[in-house]
Amino acid sequence: MSSIRVYIATFNRAAILRETLEAMTRVDRAGIDVEWIVINNNCSDDTDAVCASFDGRLPVRLVHESVPGKNRALNRALASLPIPDIAVFTDDDVSPDPGWLREIAGSCDRWPEHDVFGGRIRPRWPGGRKPAWIRQPWLLSIGFAAHDLGDAEKEYPPSIYPFGPNFWVRGRVFLNGTRYRESIGPTGNSRIMGSETSFLKDLDSLGHRMVYCPAAALDHRIKENDCDVEVLKRRMTSYGRGRARIHGVNYNNLLTEHPRRWWLRQRVKLALAYLRLGLLRLIPSADARIERVLWHHSKLGWLKESFVIARETVC
Numbered sequence: 001m002s003s004i005r006v007y008i009a010t011f012n013r014a015a016i017l018r019e020t021l022e023a024m025t026r027v028d029r030a031g032i033d034v035e036w037i038v039i040n041n042n043c044s045d046d047t048d049a050v051c052a053s054f055d056g057r058l059p060v061r062l063v064h065e066s067v068p069g070k071n072r073a074l075n076r077a078l079a080s081l082p083i084p085d086i087a088v089f090t091d092d093d094v095s096p097d098p099g100w101l102r103e104i105a106g107s108c109d110r111w112p113e114h115d116v117f118g119g120r121i122r123p124r125w126p127g128g129r130k131p132a133w134i135r136q137p138w139l140l141s142i143g144f145a146a147h148d149l150g151d152a153e154k155e156y157p158p159s160i161y162p163f164g165p166n167f168w169v170r171g172r173v174f175l176n177g178t179r180y181r182e183s184i185g186p187t188g189n190s191r192i193m194g195s196e197t198s199f200l201k202d203l204d205s206l207g208h209r210m211v212y213c214p215a216a217a218l219d220h221r222i223k224e225n226d227c228d229v230e231v232l233k234r235r236m237t238s239y240g241r242g243r244a245r246i247h248g249v250n251y252n253n254l255l256t257e258h259p260r261r262w263w264l265r266q267r268v269k270l271a272l273a274y275l276r277l278g279l280l281r282l283i284p285s286a287d288a289r290i291e292r293v294l295w296h297h298s299k300l301g302w303l304k305e306s307f308v309i310a311r312e313t314v315c
Contacts, residue, residue: 002085002105004034009065009073010092011186014045019221021050023095025058032101035059037081041073042066071180071195078174088168089196095124096218103216104168107153114155115170115208116200118162119216121147126224133287134227139294142193142239143232145220149212156210164196165220173208184245192305193235194242201246229290233297240301249306255313262310270303 006024010017017038024036038060040047051062065076074089086108090096097103100119107117123130123144140146147163149156156162181202185195204210225231249255255262277296283289 002033002108004032004086004088004101004105005081005084006034006036006088006090007039007074007077008036008090008092009039009041009070009077010043010047011041011068011070012043012045012047013092014043014047014050016221017047017092018050018053020092020094021054021058021060025054026098027096027100028098029101032105034101035061035084037061037063037077039063039065039073039077041070042068069182069185071185071199072182075179075182078179083171083174085171086168087171087174089164090218091165091220093221093223094165094218095221097216100216100218103213107211107213107216108168108170110153111211113209114211115173116162116203116210117168117213117216118147118156118210119166119212119218120149120214121145121163121166122217122219124219124221126222126227131227133290135287136291139232139291142298143235143294144222144226149214151214153211153213153215156212159204161197161200161204162210162212166216166218167196167200169203169208173203173206176206178202178206181245184242191235191238192241192245193239194246197242198246229294232294236294236297237301237304240298240303241305243298244302244305244309249309250313255310259310266303266306266310270300273300273303 008017008020021036036058038051040062042065048062051060054060063077063080065073086104088104103119104117123140123146134140134143145163145165147166180195181198184192184198251262254265273296277293277300280289280292280296283292
C-alpha cells in the first residue's frame, strides 16, 4: 500500500484551518495509509490547539517552522519526516470531495511512469454567487486559483502546470534534492506568487511528466474580501513579482553585459506603464476597466521586482 502525506503550511489562519481539517474528516480514507502534516509557520494564534482538537478524528502531525515563508515551511516538513510514496500539497482553505484521496491514489496507479499530478479546483464563492464582473478565465485562474482543463484525464499541455491548492507528486521526485525555492512564495503577510509554479517548473525541466486528474477535485473557499478590487490589485502585483522571479529579467544577458542599457530600458517601461495605468481610467465600461487595471498591476509588479532582482544580481 502506498503511503500518502498531505502537506498544509499555514500562517495565522486557525479558524480557516479548522474548517479545512473538518472537511478532511469527510474524505474517504478507509484502507489508505494517509497522514496530514500541518506546518505552523510562525503562527501567533491557536493553530496548535486547532490541530490538537482533531486528535482521534484525523491523523494530524504538527511541524513547526519559526522562520516565515511558505516554501521554507514545506521544506522543513520534507526534511523533518520520511518522504512518503505520494506527497500531496494543498492549502489551508480548501474542502475536498469525499473521493479525493481515492482518486489521488488511483491516478498514480493508472499512470505509473508519471510523477506529477494535478486536480480540478473550483472556487466556492461567498454566498454561493460569483461577482458578475469576474468574467475572464485568467482572472479566475490567477485571482482565485480556478483550475479546470476539462473532464478527461490527460497529460498536461507543455508549460501548463497544476495549481498549488491541489497537486501531488511521487516521493521519488525528491531523491535528487529537489525542493521548493525559498526566495519565492508567501512570507508572513508579504507575498510573491509562484511558490508552487517555480517548484513544478523545476520538475518539468528535469523531465518529470504531469497528468491532469479532474476527478480528484476540491473547492477553494473564497473569502468575502478576496473579491475586493484593492485586494486583487495586490494579488496581481504579487503575481507579476513571481513571474519576474520565475522567468528572470536578464533579457539575453542585457543586464549582465550592458547594465546601463538595461536600467534605462526598464525605467522607460515603468514610466510608460504608469502612464497607461492612468489612461485606463478612460475606459467607459466599469467591468472592462477593472479587468484591464488588474492585469496592468501584474505588469507593474513584474517591473518593480525586476529592479530588486537587478540589484541582487549586481551585488
